[in-house]
Amino acid sequence: MAEELIISTSTLKDERYQMLLPQIKELVNGEPDLIANLSNIAAALKQSFNFFWVGFYLVKENQLVLGPFQGPIACTRIDFGKGVCGTAWKERKSILVPDVNKFPGHIACSSASKSEIVLPAFKNNDVALVLDVDSDVLNDFNSIDQKALEEIMRIIESVL
């Protein structure tokens, strides 16, 4: 595995993701421990984009439970169908929220969070975990983030 993350100097999101994706593949390659892999992925995303909050919630029995993350402390448990994370779990799809105040039932772990994107990863056709990325800027995520972060979810599925 790489000793040091190489971060693109480009100001273009797409180029930054294109440099990050192969390194994420390399980071998890051959490592079977899920928590170790999710921890490094959260750190790599934080280092590359300095997201306000980036981390994982894992499906455990009938709730999402906080997993590896980078950022301020967060809610530990989220119910099925609740908040953006629980909705992504229920609807089995990525959810991009340009303005969290306009998302009914949004769970405000931090009042500084303004926009958010949540993406599920599947195991045996069930949602196994979600990636949640929060920004303190409105409308901070777009289809470039969604496409690249979905690729990261597919990498995670390959080691789930």
Ligand code: SME
């Ligand atoms: N805002 C999320 C809760 C998790 S925190 O933002 C880290 C939600 O509505 O599900």
